[in-house]
Amino acid sequence: MGASVATAVVNSEETAVDVRSIPAARPDDLPYIEEPQSVTPQDARELTQIFFRQLATLEEGTHEYQYARNTLIEMNLTLVRYAARRFRHRGDDMEDIMQVGTIGLIKAIDRYDPSREVEFTTLAIPYITGEMKRFFRDTTWDVRVPRRLQELRVDLARANEKLASELGRDPNVCELAAELDISKEEVVEGQVAANGYNASSIDVTINEDGNETPLADLIGERDQDMDLVEDLHALKPLLEQLEDRDRHILELRFGQEMTQSQIGSELGISQMHTSRLLSRALTQLRAGLLSEA
Structure with missing residues (x-):
């Protein structure tokens, strides 16, 4: 099959x-x-x-x-x-x-x-x-990286193992670049991306000036704007499903921060009709988000 x-x-x-x-x-x-x-x-x-x-x-x-x-x-x-x-x-x-x-x-x-x-x-x-x-x-990687860099990580790992066996030590960036016929910048980029393959536990301790500090203590507070980014990402395909007029109304209301009366004047419809159209569009988006969840 x-x-x-x-x-x-x-x-x-x-x-x-x-x-x-x-x-x-x-x-x-x-x-x-x-x-x-x-x-x-x-x-x-x-x-x-x-x-x-x-x-x-x-x-x-x-x-x-x-x-x-x-x-x-x-x-x-x-x-x-x-x-x-x-x-x-x-x-x-x-x-x-x-x-x-x-x-x-x-x-x-x-x-x-x-x-x-x-x-x-x-x-x-x-x-x-x-x-x-x-x-x-x-x-899936712990941190999402482009497929190109995922493949580069594998190539670097193989080249590193081969050169380490031949040289009796870990190869440097120039040697890896020559082995794979790529630039030094690409090698560094691949090495940085490889850090996304495995994430460290927040319970691990870091030695700073002789003091053991839990990694969790160094993590910043939750950024509320990240929720907004996720919501916008989820809304994008749902917005494309709306009618052109509904998307235009949402742009005027939330993009240009116009009142419902101003939107009605812009479109040549009543404020009450504008309210109904806006409510319908928001209900459709809300239903789509709940369905995705």
């Missing part, structure tokens, strides 16, 4: 499948679905239950068992795509996220017990998102 399945799911068009046209499932006669990844989510829910009931009666390892299991996987890949959307702003390759999410889907299928009368999605979504979070935990 792998990447080709994930790519097919991302690029495929969803088409309706009439579940009623599929013959009733029997232990030796499974429904045949030519393109499981094209089944709509609504039909997939009903078909999923049919296939799970069949799967429970089949012997593991048989052709029928593999067909039922593989069809369940492909038919429910929309759940992986749905779960992957919450991580779309992280900057990671969506194909990688889809693949690890598919692993979670497979685990959910293998562990699902239809006799408990619990909706499959109730079990599947936590498994899928759990695999995605584990992926980020295992592969």
